[in-house]
Amino acid sequence: MLRCADGSLYTGVTTDPRRRLAEHNGEGGSPRGARYTRARRPVELAWVEGGHDRRSALQREWALKRLKRDQKERLISKMYP
16 A cells, blocks of 8 residues: 555555555556546555465455555554554
8 A cells, every 4th residue: 555645545556566656656667557646646555465466465455445544544554553
């Protein structure tokens, strides 16, 4: 999960969070960031969760995207108190 410059949260799946964060921020001229994050740079890592295979990662992404903002913020605060 990323926190965008405007304070919004973006959720996605990747096998390499650091590389994907750099892409979202356009580092190295990379055009690969999501359209949503390109308009809200810079973005920072807010939540990382590992231990999933591709299928379970996509299911978890789906579940996280359905959380209300305050639920996402509570989840993030548990990782970074």
